[in-house]
Amino acid sequence: MSVATPSATPRIITRSEHNVSRAHISPNALRVLYRLRDGGFQAFLVGGCVRDLLLGMEPKDFDVATDALPEQIKRLFRNCRLIGRRFRLAHVFFGREIIEVATFRAASAPSPGEEPVPDVDSEDGEAVELEESERELEAYEPVREARTPFESDSSERAVDETGRILRDNVYGTIDADVWRRDFTCNSLYYNIADFSIWDYVNGAQDVAARTLRMIGDPETRFREDPVRMLRAARFEAKLGFSIEPNTAAPIGELRESLAGVPQARLFDETLKLFLGGHGASSFRVLRARGLLASILPTVDAYLASHPGSTVEKLLLQGLENTDARVRADKPVTPTFLFALLLYGPIAGIIEGTPPEHWHELATILDACDQAVREAQARISIPKRFSLGVREMFALQPRLEHPRGRRALRSLEHPRFRAAYDLLLLRAQLGLASQETADWWTRLQEVSPEQRGEMADARAGDGSRGPGSAGGSGAPRPRSGRRRRRRSGPRST
Numbered sequence: 053m054s055v056a057t058p059s060a061t062p063r064i065i066t067r068s069e070h071n072v073s074r075a076h077i078s079p080n081a082l083r084v085l086y087r088l089r090d091g092g093f094q095a096f097l098v099g100g101c102v103r104d105l106l107l108g109m110e111p112k113d114f115d116v117a118t119d120a121l122p123e124q125i126k127r128l129f130r131n132c133r134l135i136g137r138r139f140r141l142a143h144v145f146f147g148r149e150i151i152e153v154a155t156f157r158a159a160s161a162p163s164p165g166e167e168p169v170p171d172v173d174s175e176d177g178e179a180v181e182l183e184e185s186e187r188e189l190e191a192y193e194p195v196r197e198a199r200t201p202f203e204s205d206s207s208e209r210a211v212d213e214t215g216r217i218l219r220d221n222v223y224g225t226i227d228a229d230v231w232r233r234d235f236t237c238n239s240l241y242y243n244i245a246d247f248s249i250w251d252y253v254n255g256a257q258d259v260a261a262r263t264l265r266m267i268g269d270p271e272t273r274f275r276e277d278p279v280r281m282l283r284a285a286r287f288e289a290k291l292g293f294s295i296e297p298n299t300a301a302p303i304g305e306l307r308e309s310l311a312g313v314p315q316a317r318l319f320d321e322t323l324k325l326f327l328g329g330h331g332a333s334s335f336r337v338l339r340a341r342g343l344l345a346s347i348l349p350t351v352d353a354y355l356a357s358h359p360g361s362t363v364e365k366l367l368l369q370g371l372e373n374t375d376a377r378v379r380a381d382k383p384v385t386p387t388f389l390f391a392l393l394l395y396g397p398i399a400g401i402i403e404g405t406p407p408e409h410w411h412e413l414a415t416i417l418d419a420c421d422q423a424v425r426e427a428q429a430r431i432s433i434p435k436r437f438s439l440g441v442r443e444m445f446a447l448q449p450r451l452e453h454p455r456g457r458r459a460l461r462s463l464e465h466p467r468f469r470a471a472y473d474l475l476l477l478r479a480q481l482g483l484a485s486q487e488t489a490d491w492w493t494r495l496q497e498v499s500p501e502q503r504g505e506m507a508d509a510r511a512g513d514g515s516r517g518p519g520s521a522g523g524s525g526a527p528r529p530r531s532g533r534r535r536r537r538r539s540g541p542r543s544t
Contacts, residue, residue, distance in 0.1 A: 072242055078149065097115070114151055118154075158225070234267065265296040279310070286334060347431060374389065387467075460507055
């Protein structure tokens with residue numbers, strides 16, 4: 053079957069026929085399920101968590117679907133908060149864990165996201181929450197919709213003329229709710245009443261075959277919510293699923309419709325793609341599917357014009373390093389991610405200026421600002437991250453050419469660690485001095501007294517370090533001119 057159409061009644065997969073165990077389900081999710089059941093309501097785990105449990109993976113979050121209305125859910129849970137205009141949801145809080153509870157819907161609606169935005173840290177160690185709950189989901193709702201919305205039979209549902217759903221709060225039964233799901237593998241319902249799995253679309257079969265198949269007509273569903281194309285790419289990268297040919301077919305034609313998605317939502321999807329532990333795979337899938345050009349056109353354009361460049365290798369190595377940090381449960385930050393993604397565009401802007409200005413700090417910072425502005429045409433990058441990118445690049449000259457004890461001040465800079473990591477990555481690719489990078493590594497390992505001695509020795513031998521921030525291709529100053537400190541990204 054190339055197009056999945058939900059059946060009128062589900063296939064009931066009994067507990068003895070599947071491997072999902074309550075031992076692998078979040079205790080807080082079980083509390084929500086049991087309280088809904090005890091309150092006289094249906095309660096199901098649904099979506100990516102059921103898929104991951106079937107695959108033997110540990111889910112990152114647990115979503116619940118129920119026939120209880122949002123107001124009824126709120127009455128059951130004192131730690132509950134109702135959010136959203138585009139679709140009404142209940143978030144039940146257990147410390148940092150949020151169990152998302154959605155009421156069955158009667159019509160298709162964009163999925164609010166089967167997985168959370170990764171928790172990330174700022175460079176000063178302060179946790180930065182980027183959960184959709186913090187934005188109330190209202191950030192995704194256009195304040196001024198350029199296109200005229202068309203109301204359906206219910207005023208609770210509205211779409212624009214392209215088919216993109218703007219609002220959907222029409223409640224219904226589980227039999228209709230399956231249409232709200234995007235792919236068959238995300239449309240499995242785990243019933244807490246008897247621990248069975250309800251399958252309307254042969255989703256269990258597709259999970260076993262590692263196939264990603266759209267429910268309904270793929271073109272219509274992608275038009276309803278273009279972000280589904282990014283979700284398809286993410287599942288292909290994360291799970292190693294193959295996108296079923298009919299599901300993949302409309303992506304090439306419809307990928308530019310991502311330009312109409314609110315920028316804040318694309319920012320969150322970018323974090324899910326690149327900071328979820330599968331960033332390098334996501335990058336490769338996005339390029340292969342032509343989707344990188346739809347969300348980061350300047351990045352795609354630079355890579356297309358510099359195939360196989362050192363900058364591309366740096367980006368991939370940086371993403372692989374980030375994936376390793378996620379797997380090791382270490383903090384990651386969007387600041388470093390966007391420094392990697394925008395490295396090429398920044399280099400391209402610098403190389404568009406006269407060569408004698410390439411290594412000046414003002415040129416580098418102006419290039420950072422321009423690259424961020426161009427990226428923000430599609431993705432909303434919060435200022436705390438865009439300023440972080442700027443500061444990371446501003447620190448590169450100071451790290452490449454440490455001067456006596458003044459260099460020790462860099463250790464106290466709030467962006468030092470991210471800038472140091474970028475220096476290490478550049479040195480690994482031959483874009484900066486490995487000797488200087490090793491010096492900074494050693495400096496952080498020794499005592500304060502030894503740091504002073506190292507700084508004095510560095511000043512005494514006049515070491516400047518042979519490295520640069522670029523790859524090659526930028527001409528060196530002629531011998532008759534005053535040499536400037538080399539810094540900033542170069543392209544190849």
